[in-house]
Amino acid sequence: MRIKRGFKARRRRKKILKLAKGFRGGHSKLFRTAKNTVDKALAYAYRDRKQRKRDFRRLWIVRINAAARMNDLSYSKLIGGLKKAGIDLDRKVLAELAISDPAGFSKLAAIASENI
Numbered sequence: 001m002r003i004k005r006g007f008k009a010r011r012r013r014k015k016i017l018k019l020a021k022g023f024r025g026g027h028s029k030l031f032r033t034a035k036n037t038v039d040k041a042l043a044y045a046y047r048d049r050k051q052r053k054r055d056f057r058r059l060w061i062v063r064i065n066a067a068a069r070m071n072d073l074s075y076s077k078l079i080g081g082l083k084k085a086g087i088d089l090d091r092k093v094l095a096e097l098a099i100s101d102p103a104g105f106s107k108l109a110a111i112a113s114e115n116i
Contacts, residue, residue, distance in 0.1 A: 060095035067098030071109035081112025 013031050019041075020027060020034035027037040065075035073081075082089065087108065089097075097105045 057091060060091040063095040063098050064091060067102070067105050068109060070102075071106055071113075073109055073113055077116055078109060078112045081115040082108065084115040085111050087111065 016031060016035050016038055017028070019038045022028065023034070023037055026033045028034060061075065064078065068075050068078040071078075089108075094105075094108075097108070
């Protein structure tokens with residue numbers, strides 16, 4: 001006697017098609033193409049969660065470097081000086097300071113240049 005798998009197969013397909021909601025054309029309607037597209041989408045999502053962290057860190061470093069050079073320092077000298085001064089601010093906060101409070105950032109740059 002053969003096993004038809006009706007309920008299990010339907011549940012498996014519905015799960016994939018639910019994930020494919022919003023895709024264009026057959027990618028959201030047809031199981032075989034939807035499965036391929038969903039697999040690829042999940043792989044991209046996993047990869048890009050890591051990538052986003054890298055991209056933001058690069059952006060923050062560029063912003064900090066630009067602000068540091070306005071205060072006659074290089075990025076590495078600024079970071080090194082802050083570390084020696086015992087100021088523990090991460091790059092996200094430093095980048096935000098560089099944009100929203102240039103005067104405050106200049107004070108940090110002065111502290112960093114004293115401690116090079």
